[in-house]
Amino acid sequence: xxxxxxxxxxxxxxxxxxxxxxxxxxxxxxxxxxxxxxxxxxxxxxxxxxxxxxxxxxxxxxxxxxxxxxxxxxxxxxxxxxxxxxxxxxxxxxxxxxxxxxxxxxxxxxxxxxxxxxxxxxxxxxxxxxxxxxxxxxxxxxxxxxxxxxxxxxxxxxxxxxxxxxxxxxxxxxxxxxxxxxxxxxxxxxxxxxxxxxxxxxxxxxxxxxxxxxxxxxxxxxxxxxxxxxxxxxxxxxxxxxxxxxxxxxxxxxxxxxxxxxxxxxxxxxxxxxxxxxxxxxxxxxxxxxxxxxxxxxxxxxxxxxxxxxxxxxxxxxxxxxxxxxxxxxxxxxxxxxxxxxxxxxxxxxxxxxxxxxxxxxxxxxxxxxxxxxxxxxxxxxxxxxxxxxxxxxxxxxxxxxxxxxxxxxxxxxxxxxxxxxxxxxxxxxxxxxxxxxxxxxxxxxxxxxxxxxxxxxxxxxxxxxxxxxxxxxxxxxxxxxxxxxxxxxxxxxxxxxxxxxxxxxxxxxxxxxxxxxxxxxxxxxxxxxxxxxxxxxxxxxxxxxxxxxxxxxxxxxxxxxxxxxxxxxxxxxxxxxxxxxxxxxxxxxxxxxxxxxxxxxxxxxxxxxxxxxxxxxxxxxxxxxxxxxxxxxxxxxxxxxxxxxxxxxxxxxxxxxxxxxxxxxxxxxxxxxxxxxxxxxxxxxxxxxxxxxxxxxxxxxxxxxxxxxxxxxxxxxxxxxxxxxxxxxxxxxxxxxxxxxxxxxxxxx
Amino acid sequence: xxxxxxxxxxxxxxxxxxxxxxxxxxxxxxxxxxxxxxxxxxxxxxxxxxxxxxxxxxxxxxxxxxxxxxxxxxxxxxxxxxxxxxxxxxxxxxxxxxxxxxxxxxxxxxxxxxxxxxxxxxxxxxxxxxxxxxxxxxxxxxxxxxxxxxxxx
Numbered sequence: 023x024x025x026x027x028x029x030x031x032x033x034x035x036x037x038x039x040x041x042x043x044x045x046x047x048x049x050x051x052x053x054x055x056x057x058x059x060x061x062x063x064x065x066x067x068x069x070x071x072x073x074x075x076x077x078x079x080x081x082x083x084x085x086x087x088x089x090x091x092x093x094x095x096x097x098x099x100x101x102x103x104x105x106x107x108x109x110x111x112x113x114x115x116x117x118x119x120x121x122x123x124x125x126x127x128x129x130x131x132x133x134x135x136x137x138x139x140x141x142x143x144x145x146x147x148x149x150x151x152x153x154x155x156x157x158x159x160x161x162x163x164x165x166x167x168x169x170x171x172x173x174x175x176x177x178x179x180x181x182x183x184x185x186x187x188x189x190x191x192x193x194x195x196x197x198x199x200x201x202x203x204x205x206x207x208x209x210x211x212x213x214x215x216x217x218x219x220x221x222x223x224x225x226x227x228x229x230x231x232x233x234x235x236x237x238x239x240x241x242x243x244x245x246x247x248x249x250x251x252x253x254x255x256x257x258x259x260x261x262x263x264x265x266x267x268x269x270x271x272x273x274x275x276x277x278x279x280x281x282x283x284x285x286x287x288x289x290x291x292x293x294x295x296x297x298x299x300x301x302x303x304x305x306x307x308x309x310x311x312x313x314x315x316x317x318x319x320x321x322x323x324x325x326x327x328x329x330x331x332x333x334x335x336x337x338x339x340x341x342x343x344x345x346x347x348x349x350x351x352x353x354x355x356x357x358x359x360x361x362x363x364x365x366x367x368x369x370x371x372x373x374x375x376x377x378x379x380x381x382x383x384x385x386x387x388x389x390x391x392x393x394x395x396x397x398x399x400x401x402x403x404x405x406x407x408x409x410x411x412x413x414x415x416x417x418x419x420x421x422x423x424x425x426x427x428x429x430x431x432x433x434x435x436x437x438x439x440x441x442x443x444x445x446x447x448x449x450x451x452x453x454x455x456x457x458x459x460x461x462x463x464x465x466x467x468x469x470x471x472x473x474x475x476x477x478x479x480x481x482x483x484x485x486x487x488x489x490x491x492x493x494x495x496x497x498x499x500x501x502x503x504x505x506x507x508x509x510x511x512x513x514x515x516x517x518x519x520x521x522x523x524x525x526x527x528x529x530x531x532x533x534x535x536x537x538x539x540x541x542x543x544x545x546x547x548x549x550x551x552x553x554x555x556x557x558x559x560x561x562x563x564x565x566x567x568x569x570x571x572x573x574x575x576x577x578x579x580x581x582x583x584x585x586x587x588x589x590x591x592x593x594x595x596x597x598x599x600x601x602x603x604x605x606x607x608x609x610x611x612x613x614x615x616x617x618x619x620x621x622x623x624x625x626x627x628x629x630x631x632x633x634x635x636x637x638x639x640x641x642x643x644x645x646x647x648x649x650x651x652x653x654x655x656x657x658x659x660x661x662x663x664x665x666x667x668x669x670x671x672x673x674x675x676x677x678x679x680x681x682x683x684x685x686x687x688x689x690x691x692x693x694x695x696x697x698x699x700x701x702x703x704x705x706x707x708x709x710x711x712x713x714x715x716x717x718x719x720x721x722x723x724x725x726x727x728x729x730x731x732x733x734x735x736x737x738x739x740x741x742x743x744x745x746x747x748x749x750x751x752x753x754x755x756x757x758x759x760x761x762x763x764x765x766x767x768x769x770x771x772x
Numbered sequence: 773x774x775x776x777x778x779x780x781x782x783x784x785x786x787x788x789x790x791x792x793x794x795x796x797x798x799x800x801x802x803x804x805x806x807x808x809x810x811x812x813x814x815x816x817x818x819x820x821x822x823x824x825x826x827x828x829x830x831x832x833x834x835x836x837x838x839x840x841x842x843x844x845x846x847x848x849x850x851x852x853x854x855x856x857x858x859x860x861x862x863x864x865x866x867x868x869x870x871x872x873x874x875x876x877x878x879x880x881x882x883x884x885x886x887x888x889x890x891x892x893x894x895x896x897x898x899x900x901x902x903x904x905x906x907x908x909x910x911x912x913x914x915x916x917x918x919x920x921x922x923x924x925x
Contacts, residue, residue, distance in 0.1 A: 095870055096868075096869035096870030096871070096907050097869070098869070224863065224866050225866055225868060227868075227871065228862065228863045228866065228867075228868060229854055229859075229863060231862075231868045231871035231874050231875075232847075232854065232858075232859040232862045232863060232868075232874060232875070232878060233807070233847065233848065233850075233854040233859065234805075234806070234807015234808070234846065234847030234848050234875045235807065236806045236807075237871075238809075238871075238872060240806075240809070240810065241806040243804065243806075249801070274773070274790065309789075309793075309797065309801045309802070310797045310800070310801050310810075311789070311790070311792075311793045311794065311797040311801070312790070315790075315792075399906060400870075400872075400906060401809070401811050401817070401819060401870070401872040401873045401904065401905070401906045402809070402811075402870070402872045403810070403811075448870070448871065449870060450809070450870050450871070450872030450873075451870045451872060451906045451907060452870075453906075479810075481813060482811065482812045482813055482814075672866055673866070676866065676869060676909065676912065677869065679908070679909070679911055679912070680869050680907045680908045680909055681908075682908075683908035683910055683911070684906075684907070684908040687908065705812050705813075705814055705816060706811075706812045706814070706816035706817050706904065707814060707816050711817075711904045711906065712908060712910075713900075713901050713902075713903075713904060713910070714896075714897050714900045714901060714903075714910040714913065714914060715897045715898075715901055717908065717910035717911060717914075718911070720911075721911055
């Protein structure tokens with residue numbers, strides 16, 4: 023067994039009260055009060071709860087309630103996080119109920135849903151939560167039975183003492199256990215002893231989802247609650263000049279029309295305070311439809327912004343950003359990107375003597391790849407509930423990183439941060455967008471101004487045109503080949519608007535004697551942010567398409583070509599800063615080669631392969647395409663992933679399937695363009711999303727079996743699919759595809 | 773403002789709203805039936821799908837005048853206890869990721885299977901084409917519809 027000191031994340035073990043009596047609250051308290059409980063839920067109700075630590079409490083009837091600390095946006099951590107606790111606690115999964123923990127920085131640290139960090143960062147604390155509670159139950163039994171604790175065993179929520187033939191259910195011992203001091207260190211199970219982790223468990227919220235129970239942010243309701251909507255500038259590069267609210271205010275059901283300003287003067291922004299339009303107008307009324315009608319009557323004058331610089335205090339320390347004035351267009355973006363691409367960039371990494379290698383090359387291949395801005399388009403548009411009363415605020419919002427927006431709300435409202443209580447309802451998708459919670463700040467400011475509980479709702483058009491978009495990117499790759507067509511040098515120069523997508527220390531860096539990585543960026547007033555596997559979601563497609571072309575020029579099988587480079591990176595790596603583990607990287611490719619039956623391409627399909635490392639995990643795909651009347655049909659995708667221990671395999675498979683199809687959709691169709699600062703798509707009649715008919719007919723997901731602590735899962739399968747699509751399209755059409763979106767013929771449907 | 777008598781999930785409701793109010797917002801704002809979701813407001817994504825006399829319609833683009841006197845079914849009323857074969861199949865296949873679009877997906881599938889109890893693969897794809905799932909859980913949605921069709925057939 024592994025001995026783990028509980029002082030790691032010790033704050034999570036603070037017990038506020040021993041006895042947490044009161045009714046079981048499933049989900050949100052507002053939900054419990056407005057819905058009748060099902061028969062199972064009533065049966066599960068204990069008379070008393072005993073809190074063991076911040077993550078779990080045990081009922082006198084043996085039911086265990088486990089708090090899931092991070093917000094849920096579809097990655098199913100509301101099932102997999104409690105599974106980790108239940109494993110170490112050694113209980114029967116059917117006796118577990120799951121509750122969403124509210125925002126509580128002291129108890130739960132950063133409740134961060136994003137960056138594929140959830141399971142990875144919670145792995146140890148959640149195991150400790152379960153194991154330490156089990157330890158306390160054992161200690162209580164040892165005392166009650168007057169036997170040594172070492173002689174007590176547990177199984178499925180029951181304590182046993184073999185020699186004296188004593189046994190007790192956890193529920194019977196919970197009261198005494200809750201009085202035991204939380205241990206200094208705990209024993210964790212060996213991986214081979216896992217009974218819950220590694221076995222598929224169904225989504226704990228499935229029934230509620232399929233019966234339409236209120237659970238999303240947009241479903242939030244409270245007595246006396248008003249509805250708010252916003253009017254924001256029609257173009258990036260513009261801001262509020264003046265508002266004439268008379269016509270809108272006179273509309274039926276309208277309570278108020280107010281201008282709000284998200285940041286107080288002098289406020290220093292954090293890394294997730296991105297906000298395209300910090301000065302907007304809010305319309306507040308009784309019902310959504312009435313507010314929507316009044317929104318149409320609103321007369322607002324907008325004015326151009328002046329250029330400015332701002333200091334952002336983000337994860338990487340303080341950074342200065344320059345925001346230019348002007349109304350930007352995709353045509354001028356393209357011209358600027360071409361210009362920057364042709365100039366020397368900022369050198370980020372240089373190994374060997376790339377200039378010499380290119381000079382001596384028998385052949386040089388140079389290719390340029392690009393991808394447009396993308397909108398997140400979460401199915402649930404941005405929304406937030408806020409009720410500000412005096413110096414206190416109650417918030418309920420679909421949000422990925424609550425702790426990072428609390429200081430912004432506190433500053434905007436002028437109240438202490440500790441007076442802000444926040445619940446995090448299930449998110450109807452996030453994909454990075456709900457990490458930028460300006461809509462929560464807006465809701466709070468509106469509530470304060472109108473002095474009422476308010477639910478702010480974005481229309482789809484607001485959501486799509488007030489985005490924190492995936493940036494537009496471009497990358498040029500050059501390869502030097504010797505007379506035997508061996509790759510001797512690689513040069514990548516990548517940039518974007520307004521950030522570079524480059525990861526200079528990722529594969530194939532480390533596998534090549536001569537390597538040069540440069541980057542550039544172009545300032546913009548269009549707001550950008552994380553979008554499922556930020557930067558990787560472009561670089562993987564460009565890099566993996568290029569390597570495919572180089573492999574072909576070298577006369578090598580594309581998988582073997584990559585494996586040869588990885589062998590070099592493992593045995594004799596170049597440089598010391600290589601981010602990836604060459605052996606794990608090669609492992610997914612080898613598993614993929616086997617599972618896809620790589621050497622036997624099925625009849626009538628064309629195969630593309632691609633692999634990538636990001637978010638501490640490795641993913642690789644083989645994608646089979648067939649052309650039908652000039653359009654690509656994806657027959658099958660076989661995927662291999664190494665994300666360490668897979669907590670809930672079927673849920674992880676579901677996420678990988680989603681990443682694959684999401685990636686195919688964005689590679690085929692994803693695009694947002696701008697004209698004079700105006701996003702050229704406003705809703706799904708213009709923005710083509712992948713639909714069932716374009717999804718792969720079959721997806722197979724395979725995991726590398728190992729005992730490595732879990733690494734990222736939500737993002738890693740997404741980036742490499744872009745390369746697999748491009749490489750399969752080449753095989754199918756004879757044409758290399760360099761510029762996304764790849765399928766330009768629009769197939770808009772309703 | 774006008775008063776409408778609506779028959780929703782077998783119960784009669786009287787609502788007093790402006791004539792142009794779409795059914796979606798009456799369900800969500802006035803009747804606390806929030807299982808029907810807002811996605812786009814222009815009948816392009818399917819999140820707001822309900823049944824009108826058994827046919828799937830987009831409630832975001834349907835006025836009350838169009839539905840008065842007819843029978844409306846929402847996800848809350850699809851089955852008495854949440855055990856419609858589609859709801860069962862959805863749980864069995866473990867379809868949802870974020871879950872937001874799933875009520876609309878199920879409502880589209882339910883009306884479709886009523887009219888086409890033995891669908892081909894192409895039939896299912898055509899029927900489900902109007903419902904967007906941003907998490908792209910399409911393979912599982914497809915599997916669940918196929919499974920329910922088998923059980924119902």
